[in-house]
Amino acid sequence: MAGVSGRLAELMAELEGSGDLAPEWAGAFKAVPRHLFLPSTVWIEDGDRLVPVQREDDPEAWLDLCYANDFVITQVDDGEPVGPGLMGAEITSSSSRPDVVALMLAALDAEPGMDVLEIGTGTGWNAALLAERLGAANVTTVELDPQVAEHAHGALREAGYKVVAVTGDGALGYAPGAPYDRVIATAGVQRVPYAWVEQTRPGGRILVPWLTDFHNGALVALTVSGDGTATGHVVGNVAFMPLRAQRGRRASLARDVRAVAQARRSVTDLHPYGVMGEYDASLAVGLKVRRCKLVVEHHGEEGEYTVWLIDPWSGSWASLRHVPGAACFEVRQLGFRNLWDEVEAAHRWWTGLGSPAAARWGLTVTGEGQQVWLDTPENPLTGGRPGERQ
C-alpha cells in the first residue's frame, strides 16, 4: 500500500497529465500535503446518505480519500450530523477536487507578491497553496462556519502558514486587508457581493463560481475597473456549494412532492439529458427558470430515473420519467407553476439563440446590481426578467 509520498506522486502525475495543473503551481501542490488539512472524520456519499470515514478506524481508506482527485466532504449538516452514527444529509463543507483547485488557481492569474482574498477557507488547503506560492503575508482567507474555521486555522498554523485567517461572513469581504489584487471565492454565488468589487484594486480579478437554483455552476472571471464595476465571462465549468446566505431552500422529495395523483399529465419528446445533462443548456435554462431545484431519483440498475423539478418556495413540482430507449417521456406537474413547461420554453429560447456555449455568457457587477449578458455587456439578458438587475 502506497504511503503519503506514493499517493501524492500518483495525484501529481494525474494532475500534470491532464493539463489542469499550471507549471507555476506544481511546486505548491508538491509542498503542501492535502492530508494535513483534512479532518480525521470525513464523509462519503452512499445513495442519498453521507457516511463517515474515520481516520482512526480505517487510516488507509482515509488517506486514499485525501489523495484521490476528488472532493472530500469535511462537514455535514452545519456540523451537527442529523443521522445516527454521524451520518449526514447535506454537505456543508468540503475540500474541493484537486483538479478544480488547480484549474481555479491557474485562472486566478496571480503572481508572487500579489494580495489575495479567499472566501471559504474550508480545510485551509487552498489558502496554504496560495501562501506557498504568493507568500503567507499576502493571503487573507475568510470562513463563516466557526467549527470549520477553527480546524483550518489549526492546520494552517501547524503547517507553518501565517496567513490572515478570519472567521466571519465572506460576503462582506474583509475590509481591513483591502485592497486586494485577486479575490477567489470557493463557494458559489447567484449574486456577486459588491463588497468584493469595492475591495479589489482597479485591474484586479475576481474569480467566482456562479450558479443558479437550477445549475451548479460556472466559473466567472471578472475584471475590476476604475469606475467601480466588474465585468467578465464564464471561463470554466465547476460545481460548488453556495455561499451560506445564498443557499436558498433545499428541495425535498418527501416534503415537497405531494398529491401525485392530482398532477397534470402530459408527454414530451425533449430528452431530460438534453436539458439537465448538457452543461451549456442547463446553464442557460437556469438563467430563465428561477427558483427551480433539480433532484434525480434513480430506479434500480436499468437506467430508469425520474427527474424532479421542485420549487420549494411555492410547492410547485414537476416530474419526468426517463425510460431507456423511449422516444417520449411522461410528465407530471402540480402547483401554480408548470415547471417542466417553463424548462421546455427556456430550452427553446436557448436553441433559438443558436445554443450558445457557456463561455459566451458574462456578468457585469455594479453597486446597483448584476447584469447577465451574452457575448458583450451591450447584449444584456432581457425577457422573463427584463434588465436582469438582481
Ligand SMILES: C[S@@+](CC[C@H](N)C(=O)[O-])C[C@H]1O[C@@H](n2cnc3c(N)ncnc32)[C@H](O)[C@@H]1O
Ligand atoms: C468548498 S468549501 C471551501 C474549500 C476550501 N477553499 C478548501 O481549500 O478546503 C466552501 C466553504 O465556504 C464556506 N462558506 C459558505 N458561506 C460562506 C460565507 N458567507 N463566508 C465565508 N465562508 C463561507 C463553507 O462553510 C465552506 O467551508
